[in-house]
Amino acid sequence: MEIKSRIWIEEKGKPFIGFGRINLLKEVEKTASISAAARAMHMSYKKAWQLLDQMNKLALEPVVIKNVGGKSGGGTQVTDYGVLLIQKFEELNTQCITFLEEEFKSWQS
Amino acid sequence: MEIKSRIWIEEKGKPFIGFGRINLLKEVEKTASISAAARAMHMSYKKAWQLLDQMNKLALEPVVIKNVGGKSGGGTQVTDYGVLLIQKFEELNTQCITFLEEEFKSWQS
DNA sequence: AATCGCTATATTTATGAAAACATAACGCTA
DNA sequence: TAGCGTTATGTTTTCATAAATATAGCGATT
Structure with a gap:
């Protein structure tokens, strides 16, 4: 028996960030x-x-900045805000899993 | 910005219980x-x-007991174990939501 | 100005899960 | 033993989503 979870963040009811x-x-x-x-x-x-x-x-502010054309066709950079989002999300997810694992232990009669 | 979550329990890698x-x-x-x-x-x-x-x-033990045929065609009863599962699952889910809401407050810079 | 790999976007095709449909079996009741 | 509403199960059809395919445009580099 394993407890599983998924978390995600919505903005105006639309999916903003999740695992994928x-x-x-x-x-x-x-x-x-x-x-x-x-x-x-x-x-x-x-x-x-x-x-x-x-x-x-x-x-609220861009997560990635995309460049079209150029020497190698262009490219895309993740902004500082984007990097922060990654960190925060993964941290929250880890905390959630830890919490659930702990709680789940004490319910299995 | 709203934090969302889903929890479920698997047994041998297969979904056992979830919201539905x-x-x-x-x-x-x-x-x-x-x-x-x-x-x-x-x-x-x-x-x-x-x-x-x-x-x-x-x-491990039945969650429902099903009866085929009979005066009204039959029927299905949820066992005590099934009732316990419902209670435990909903409790854990509530705790998870509370935890996430709390943590989420303190990340929104 | 020719090239290159990337961004940007529309259209078509596949795929897998859910829904819909159909039908059998069961056993109490009357 | 005929009928009823339920459980039980196979087959077909729909539908929404993802994948595949196609094509245009961009701009630094050479």
Whole structure:
């Protein structure tokens, strides 16, 4: 018997960040490219682009900055705010899991 | 910005109880019938039956007891163990939400 | 101005889960 | 033993989401 959980944050009732988006952000941070991140995650570029676009639109300030064209075609950078989001989200998730594991121990009669 | 969460319990990697199943159990408890519960929840009888069947198979002891045939066609009772599951799950979920709300307050810079 | 890899976006196709539909079996009651 | 409403189970159809495919545009570099 294992307790499982998922957390996410909504803005105006729409999903803002959750596991998938956080993982995507981390991959973009690593590769500085939406397309490279999508490839690494076996996700379509379109899907990745849409997720990042929604995040950017819902966020108070941009989560990623995208550059079109240029020497290597362009690229995408995760902003400081984006990096903070990743950290905070993962921290909260870890805390949640720890809490639940603890509580769950004392219910299994 | 709202923090959201879902919790569920797995047994051998398979979903044992979660929101949908708990609500279904509660409805079965109320109506003493799988088909009546399914109707009330706008769920197909088959879906409801499958969910309860999986729960029963994964549980250490039965969650519901089903009777086929009889004066009114039969019926289904939620066992004491099933009732306990409902209570424990809802309690844990409430605790989880409270915890997350609290933690979330202190991250919104 | 030609190239390159990326962002941006529309359209079509696949896929898997849920719903819908159909039907059998059961056992008390009358 | 006929009928009723339930449990039980197989088959087909829908539908929403994801994936696949296609194509345009961008701009520093050479």
